[in-house]
Amino acid sequence: MASTTPLRVPWVTIGAEPNPDDFKWELYNINEDFSQANNLAERYPDKLKELQDAFDVEARKYNVYPLDSSFASRADPAIRPSLTRGRSEFVYFPGMIRIPEGSAPDFKNKSWTIAADVTIPEGGASGVLATMGGRYGGWALLVKDGKPLFAYAYSNQPEHKFRVASDQPLAAGNHIVRVKFEYDGAGIGKSAVATLLVDERQVAQGHIPQTIGVRFSLDETFDVGEDAGTPVLEDYADKMPFRFTGTLKKFVAVLEPLKLTADEQRRLHEELAKALMAVQ
Numbered sequence: 408m409a410s411t412t413p414l415r416v417p418w419v420t421i422g423a424e425p426n427p428d429d430f431k432w433e434l435y436n437i438n439e440d441f442s443q444a445n446n447l448a449e450r451y452p453d454k455l456k457e458l459q460d461a462f463d464v465e466a467r468k469y470n471v472y473p474l475d476s477s478f479a480s481r482a483d484p485a486i487r488p489s490l491t492r493g494r495s496e497f498v499y500f501p502g503m504i505r506i507p508e509g510s511a512p513d514f515k516n517k518s519w520t521i522a523a524d525v526t527i528p529e530g531g532a533s534g535v536l537a538t539m540g541g542r543y544g545g546w547a548l549l550v551k552d553g554k555p556l557f558a559y560a561y562s563n564q565p566e567h568k569f570r571v572a573s574d575q576p577l578a579a580g581n582h583i584v585r586v587k588f589e590y591d592g593a594g595i596g597k598s599a600v601a602t603l604l605v606d607e608r609q610v611a612q613g614h615i616p617q618t619i620g621v622r623f624s625l626d627e628t629f630d631v632g633e634d635a636g637t638p639v640l641e642d643y644a645d646k647m648p649f650r651f652t653g654t655l656k657k658f659v660a661v662l663e664p665l666k667l668t669a670d671e672q673r674r675l676h677e678e679l680a681k682a683l684m685a686v687q
Contacts, residue, residue, distance in 0.1 A: 408434070408435045408436075408437050408443070408458075409432060409433070409434050409455055409458035409459055409462065410432075410433055410435070410443075411427070411430035411431060411432055411433060412430065412431070412433065413425070413427075413430060413476055414429060414430060414476075415476065415478070420478045420680075420681075424476050424477045424478070424480075425476050426476070427474035427475070427476045428474070430476075432448060432455060432459060433446045433448050434446065434447045434448040434451060434454060434455045434458070435447060480676060480677070480680045481680075487509070489509070489510065490510070491510060491511065491512055491513070494512075495661060495662045495663070495664075496659070496660070496661050496662075497512050497659065497660045497661075498657055498658070498659050499537070499631040499657065499658045499659075499660075500631065500632075500655075500656075500657055500658070501631060501632030501633075501651070501655045502631070502632060503630075503631045503632075504628070504630040504631065504632070504633060504635045505628045505630065505635050506628050506629040506630070507628055507629075508539070508540070508622065508623055508624065508627070508628065508629065510629075511539065511628070511629035512629075512660045512662055513662065513665075514539060514546070514588075514623075514660075514662070515618070515619055515620060515621070515623070516590065516594070516595055516596070516597070516618075516620055516665060516666075516667060516675070517590050517662060517663050517664065517665050517666065518588060518589050518590040518599075518662075518663040519588050519590075519660065519661060519662045519663060520585060520586065520587050520588065520660070520661045521537065521548060521585065521586050521588075521658070521659065521660045521661075522583055522584065522585040522586075522658070522659045523536040523537065523548060523583070523584045523585075523655060523657075523658050523659075524581075524583055524655070524656040524657050524658075524659075525550075525577075525581070525582055525583075525584060525651075525653050525654060525655055525656065526580065526581050526582075526653055526654040526656065527550075527553075527577045527578065527579050527580060527581075527582060527653045528579060528652075528653055528654075529579045530579075531552075531553035531576055531577070531579075532550055532553065532577070532651065532652045532653030533549075533550050533551055533552065533553065533646075533649075533651070533652055534549060534550060534632075534633065534649050534650050534651030534652050534653070535547055535548075535549045535630070535632065535633050535634045535643075535648070535649045535650070535651060536548045536549055536550065536584065536631070536632070536651055536655060536658060537629075537630065537631045537632075537658045538629070538630050538634045538636075538639060539623055539627075539628075539629045540560070540619070540623030540624040540627045540636075540639065541560075541624055541627040541634070541636040541637035541638065541639060542560065542563050542637040542638060542639065542641075543560070543562060543563045543624060543627075543637075544560055544561065544562060544563075544619050544622075544623045544624055545559075545560050545619075545623045545624060545627060545639050546558060546559045546560070546623075546639060547634065547638070547639040547640070548584065548586055549643070549649070549651075550577065550584075550651065550653070551572075551642065551643060552576070553576035553577060554572060554573050554574065554575065554576050554577070555572070555573045555577060555584045555603060555605060555610070556570060556571070556572040556573070556603075557570070557571040557572070557586045557601055557603050557611075557613075558570055558571075558639045558640045559571075559601065559615050559618070559639070560639045560640070561615075561617050561618065561619065567617075568639075568640060569601075569613060569615050570613065570640070571586075571601045571602070571603045571611045571612060571613035572603070572611055573603060573605065573610035573611050574610075574611075575610065577605065582605055582606055583604075583605070583606055583607070584603075584604075584605055585603075585604045585605075585607070586601055586602065586603055586604070587601070587602040587604065588600075588601050589601075589602070590618070590663075592666075593666035593667060593668075593671075594667070594671065595620040595621070595667065595671055595674070595675055596617060596618055596619065596620025596621075597617075597618065597620075598614065598615060598616045598617060598618065599614075599615045599618050600612065600613070600614055600615070601613050601615060620675070620678075621675065621678045621679050621682055622679060622682050624636075625682065630648075631655070631658050632650060632651050632655050632658075633648040633649060633650040633651065634647060634648050634649050635648055
């Protein structure tokens, strides 16, 4: 058996990643040395070359190259194919739920706008229009007791729950309920100002002193028209999944560009990898 030993101890998962081409090849006769204690590479160089060549043939056949010794960083969804990467405008419809955070628009560390095109019946409506994350970190745009509300949770603690709510109920008919989320400058997890508008008229505004910078949740999702996970606010926990009782025609999200330095982006990816590795 020809093999190598990675130049990284198992408990080091973040940081510089050694080049697999630098790994020293080893050779073992596992018929006699099942624990691979006796390295025969120097004694039988021809046999080692034979097995290296065999590995090369199979590696090329099955597209193994280039070899990659990374570990925790592989947990970052950003390295995988994505339908959302590179896009800034998105349209969703009711019933589009349980969308993983890695496959949803990235609402972190930037400014953005969300808007719901709704029809309110006579007698009013309530329910979630869209939500990302949940009780331990996330946001939700909803109608509660007939009034539009934007909620943001930095954590599950009461002091980290922020509400931007209208004091007027939505009248029967068609409306555009929009939130303008203005991120304060560049950097990771900065503050923001959320403005709630109905038919382009400002009805409420609030300051969010700190925002989620790395990951809203490891198991919650992006949902439209209802909340398939935990509530962002306990106010509607007993109503879950709190489906919107009016008509949601569509939900739109528009993202502004990410304004992070190369070092901040690297640090963000490392922190994300650490978070994801915590549940492996």
